[in-house]
Amino acid sequence: MPQTDKQICIPPELPELLKQFTKAAIRTQPQDLIQWAADYFGSMSRGEIPPVRERSERVALSNWAELTPELLKILHSRVGGRLIIHADELAQMWKVLNLPTDLFNSVMNVGHFTEEIEWLKFLALSCSSLGVTIAKTLKIVCEVLSSDHDGGPPRIPFSTFQFLYTYIAEVDGEISASHVSRMLNYIEQEVIGPDGLIKVNDFTQNPRVRLE
Numbered sequence: 460m461p462q463t464d465k466q467i468c469i470p471p472e473l474p475e476l477l478k479q480f481t482k483a484a485i486r487t488q489p490q491d492l493i494q495w496a497a498d499y500f501g502s503m504s505r506g507e508i509p510p511v512r513e514r515s516e517r518v519a520l521s522n523w524a525e526l527t528p529e530l531l532k533i534l535h536s537r538v539g540g541r542l543i544i545h546a547d548e549l550a551q552m553w554k555v556l557n558l559p560t561d562l563f564n565s566v567m568n569v570g571h572f573t574e575e576i577e578w579l580k581f582l583a584l585s586c587s588s589l590g591v592t593i594a595k596t597l598k599i600v601c602e603v604l605s606s607d608h609d610g611g612p613p614r615i616p617f618s619t620f621q622f623l624y625t626y627i628a629e630v631d632g633e634i635s636a637s638h639v640s641r642m643l644n645y646i647e648q649e650v651i652g653p654d655g656l657i658k659v660n661d662f663t664q665n666p667r668v669r670l671e
Contacts, residue, residue: 481632482630485569528603532602538552543576544575546572546575579623597623601615615656616655616657617647620646621647628670
């Protein structure tokens with residue numbers, strides 16, 4: 460390789476710029492991520508406001524009408540309890556259920572997934588396209604993951620909730636790690652019973668639990 464004295468300088472603000480870009484992408488859920496990314500960074504370079512959809516504008520159900528918690532529950536059952544699934548296999552499952560390809564590609568890009576996908580992370584980002592807030596997203600995830608058939612409230616292991624909440628908050632980028640830690644500690648110490656399960660009402664109806 461040819462030698463050069465010119466060094467590539469990475470600006471110190473780059474990590475924060477990429478973090479904000481990721482947060483904006485999952486908020487906006489663009490159908491064409493590449494074009495949107497070009498528009499986003501083009502606006503930034505010109506000192507303009509980038510094309511980011513605010514939380515109040517995220518009417519994701521109307522954008523992705525084909526996607527429902529029921530279909531995600533079917534998809535989850537077909538994954539069959541695996542923690543890791545190959546991208547090609549998951550893409551085929553997604554296609555069989557006639558779910559929107561653009562959404563699949565968006566989730567893949569936002570989650571930086573490659574050939575081997577962590578299923579719970581992929582599911583969480585898919586549910587975020589239906590939930591306007593983190594609490595609503597986690598409610599949908601709980602409904603998808605819950606295996607109760609007795610008509611009781613959806614519930615999942617607290618350890619699973621802890622993993623999902625931490626991941627979704629990290630991707631969202633607006634909630635501090637210290638806040639997430641405080642909420643998880645409170646829920647674990649004051650809410651979770653001997654069975655180690657968390658119910659949807661435990662984090663949607665408890666006034667002391669503020670996930671955002």
